[in-house]
Ligand SMILES: Nc1ncnc2c1ncn2[C@@H]1O[C@H](COP(=O)(O)OP(=O)(O)O)[C@@H](O)[C@H]1O
């Protein structure tokens with residue numbers, strides 16, 4: 001639970017270990033697909049350049065200076081029966097920040113988000129290009145998608161609580177590992193505290209989760225995602241079914257989560273992006289048009305398309 | 316009140332049920348066979364009503380025994396089939412599997428009966444029964460001698476019934492599993508559950524009522540099956556079967572197989588009518604319970620759908 005294992009190949013901690021480790025801190029250095037990070041992902045020690053350097057695109061390179069990259073998306077296209085839903089997207093998501101993806105409806109935001117933890121595969125979509133999590137290609141042949149989703153959790157547009165109790169909803173992922181009752185309980189309580197739900201539900205842990213309000217249900221889903229200790233949280237319009245007060249609470253929560261998690265949030269509400277996100281990516285018709293700090297995207301966009309969108313000229 | 320009175324079409328099923336019950340009641344003349352009707356003694360001595368006894372017990376035991384055993388087998392198999400076609404198979408083979416099972420549901424039961432009689436029976440007698448006795452002989456019911464009339468008996472009827480109800484239960488279970496909201500399935504996967512873990516911890520619990528309803532409707536079907544069962548169950552001895560290989564009989568198959576005698580003996584005719592009334596009551600009860608489950612299912616689905 002406490003120790004972080006970023007190995008995506010097998011559930012055990014030792015099996016399938018990466019071929020290299022950082023000489024200073026011993027953190028695994030994944031070299032999947034011949035590409036490896038230049039710095040240790042944990043302690044920042046420079047690594048020898050014997051491994052080939054990843055080819056980076058201009059947009060990706062521009063984001064290098066925003067800190068350590070936790071998710072590196074390069075030349076990513078997702079196709080449905082040979083029809084591209086998103087094309088040639090390059091996006092490097094820095095650790096510990098909130099990154100928003102905005103754009104008109106149908107532009108591929110959800111598809112891009114769902115390609116970040118291999119959920120696109122569930123819809124029989126074809127993926128080209130790479131998505132690297134701390135250097136490991138999550139679509140690598142040996143990678144187990146189940147472990148990818150544990151490291152990169154997801155919250156959906158509408159609350160997706162299971163028809164069980166509040167407690168069991170949060171415990172769902174932990175039960176899969178057969179954790180001891182004690183561990184499960186600790187993790188459930190700490191996740192509920194983390195999402196600010198504890199005070200509201202601490203006397204109702206055995207109640208059916210479906211009896212909670214919509215806003216509470218959505219925060220319960222966030223707690224459930226956090227309980228398996230992911231490092232990235234993907235959120236697909238998490239407040240679109242909520243009233244303004246519940247939306248406010250979720251936004252506050254996203255802001256607080258930044259200290260421990262990397263958040264990627266899809267929203268078609270530009271004000272929301274402006275409120276919660278450090279970085280904003282603008283998509284249009286399956287392409288990533290602009291990616292920069294939220295301030296710059298909203299105040300001095302480089303692209304005409306972006307400007308038109310944020311000034312409300314379409315969308 | 317006017318709403319349903321106003322639509323005679325809506326009353327049709329009720330009228331039909333009423334008519335069936337009324338006709339059966341009149342045909343039986345409500346003849347009282349005495350308390351022995353509910354007993355386990357059945358002895359029909361033509362022309363000597365006083366020497367005869369008319370217990371339905373053995374038939375009911377045969378009915379519930381064959382129906383329950385086939386239901387256990389059918390539930391396991393159709394659950395496996397439904398899960399693989401909904402969860403594991405790619406769309407095309409999944410649809411193909413559904414198509415074939417639906418096709419099987421449309422085959423007349425007499426065809427299953429003749430297949431059981433001609434094809435399954437010899438295989439059962441020569442291969443299956445001896446190996447079952449070897450392997451499971453220590454279990455009550457699985458040891459002991461063969462039926463004295465050949466392979467025809469309880470277990471053969473169970474196997475034929477199983478094959479007959481699998482298409483129905485599979486189709487219903489598939490619907491139940493399919494109706495699990497996709498969001499919930501993906502939410503399970505998104506916390507890092509495997510597909511199997513999602514089946515076990517999300518799909519099955521969420522679809523629980525629909526699955527129960529499938530099981531009960533399959534049970535209803537098995538209880539009422541007459542032709543095919545009559546063809547393979549032996550039906551010669553009207554006594555509790557000493558083991559699963561022994562021949563026995565069920566209410567439905569007995570009614571079916573005695574119709575010709577009933578034309579000659581009025582007492583037997585009336586008895587069969589009353590037997591069918593009992594069967595009708597059992598079937599109605601099973602179906603009502605099944606429908607209760609379906610209704611609960613709909614209620615859960617709507618709660619799940621609504622957010623705030
Ligand atoms: N599984 C799929 N198969 C085919 N087309 C899809 C699929 N999922 C989404 N699309 C299409 O891809 C486009 C982008 O969808 P999406 O990523 O959901 O956009 P957004 O979230 O920005 O509204 C839409 O035109 C949508 O119809």
Ligand SMILES: [Mg+2]
Nearest residue numbers: 109110111236
């Ligand atoms: Mg979307």
